[in-house]
Amino acid sequence: MSRRVAVEALTAAAFAPFGEVLEIAGEPDFAFNAGMAERWAGLAFPEVAGEGGRVAISLARAAPYALPLALTLVERHPLGSQAFMPLSSAPFLVVVATDDSGRPGQPLAFLTNGAQGVNYRRNVWHGVLTPLEGTQDFLIVDRSGPGVNLEEHRFSEPWMIGPEAP
8 A cells, every 4th residue: 555645736824834935926025126126025034053054045957757756755954944946937846744753754745836936944854856847947045054954764665646647
């Protein structure tokens, strides 16, 4: 018997226990550049811990995955949050899990709408970058600096994410 995870739409409310959804939604907080630009401010506040840590902005290119996906690995970062914002309008899969006494609990899977990114809070178990429609580029905001900021967990039995295989 396989363990299954349904994929649901990414919403700020559903994702709140794990971090923030990054998107342009609702009214902007203010205009700037002589009224030619608008800003949605404070969508997330990157967390960094550990001496010498600092916020880093990076770019990544990720290869696509197909559904159903056999989830075998999740990771977390004890010294800082980690934000991913797509640089295209293609949706991507977001996988998170609650912490169960230092180990990941049952995963949850969300599908972005193509205009959303996420900020995983410190110590939140999450899947890898998972584009679905082709190679995809991302802006990353996370912690850089000394210290061990990666913990990985491999499931003894994979979780199957997405629709039933034909």
